[in-house]
Amino acid sequence: QSVLTQPPSVSAAPGQKVTISCSGTSSNIGNNYVSWYQQLPGTAPKLLIYDNNKRPSGIPDRFSGSKSGTSATLGITGLQTGDEADYYCGTWDSSLSAGVFGGGTKLTVL
Amino acid sequence: EVQLEQSGTEVKKSGESLKISCQGSGYSFTNYWIGWVRQMPGKGLEWMGIIYPGDSDIKYSPSFQGQVTISADKSISTAYLQWGSLTASDTAMYYCARQTGYGLFDNWGQGTLVTVSS
Numbered sequence A: 001q002s003v004l005t006q007p008p009s010v011s012a013a014p015g016q017k018v019t020i021s022c023s024g025t026s027s028n029i030g031n032n033y034v035s036w037y038q039q040l041p042g043t044a045p046k047l048l049i050y051d052n053n054k055r056p057s058g059i060p061d062r063f064s065g066s067k068s069g070t071s072a073t074l075g076i077t078g079l080q081t082g083d084e085a086d087y088y089c090g091t092w093d094s095s096l097s098a099g100v101f102g103g104g105t106k107l108t109v110l
Numbered sequence B: 001e002v003q004l005e006q007s008g009t010e011v012k013k014s015g016e017s018l019k020i021s022c023q024g025s026g027y028s029f030t031n032y033w034i035g036w037v038r039q040m041p042g043k044g045l046e047w048m049g050i051i052y053p054g055d056s057d058i059k060y061s062p063s064f065q066g067q068v069t070i071s072a073d074k075s076i077s078t079a080y081l082q083w084g085s086l087t088a089s090d091t092a093m094y095y096c097a098r099q100t101g102y103g104l105f106d107n108w109g110q111g112t113l114v115t116v117s118s
Helices: none
Strands: A008-013 A016-023 A035-040 A046-049 A063-068 A073-078 A085-093 A100-102 A105-109 B003-006 B010-013 B018-024 B033-039 B045-052 B059-060 B071-075 B078-083 B092-101 B104-108 B112-117
Touching: A008 A016, A016 A085, A016 A105, A035 B104, A046 A063, A046 B104, A073 A085, A085 B045, A100 B010, A100 B045, B003 B092, B003 B104, B010 B018, B018 B033, B018 B092, B018 B112, B033 B078, B045 B071, B045 B092, B059 B071
Parallel strands: A008 A105, B010 B112
Antiparallel strands: A016 A073, A035 A046, A035 A085, A063 A073, A085 A100, A085 A105, B003 B018, B018 B078, B033 B045, B033 B092, B045 B059, B071 B078, B092 B104, B092 B112
16 A cells, blocks of 8 residues: 555547646645656656656656645646556655655556 | 666575665765665555665665665765565565655666565
């Protein structure tokens, strides 16, 4: 059981938009920055979004992040087959004094 | 360029000990926390703990406290994850990653696969 809650899977057609939610509490998302990671099959995770809505250099603006209260959302527009991956949210939990991840969401581009 | 190079695949038996490594390069190793993340087969990411090589300050997830030992040797820019007695449930891919903010990992190693047979 992960501290952060994500839907197990989402799907959409190429070119469409999809959103992935990440729900937490005041001890984690509510009072800390959220980051998002993309894990392509058989590879290490890669940072996609940090500080709720910032993109590292090289990440296309098709990827966006937002946060409201104790929830965060990852948005992906103009879906491509290459976006098929597992996506994880992460943050710090002030009560645990440790980092936490969501359970991950598998994106299928139909 | 920041790089984290992890040690290779390990195949061990239950009860054996193990120490895997993660060598950082391309940045000041002592100025950033390094973390370890577990991914069991077909499962999600689990935050295990972090170490600050500058002073060896360590924070463990409550789930992993007492189960593993995190350490670092700043003279060779290397962090370690260690088990005293492996069990089959330790079978997983282990990633190291550089932390640049609370809970934020900006660069990841390629992963070390650990397989423990009973």
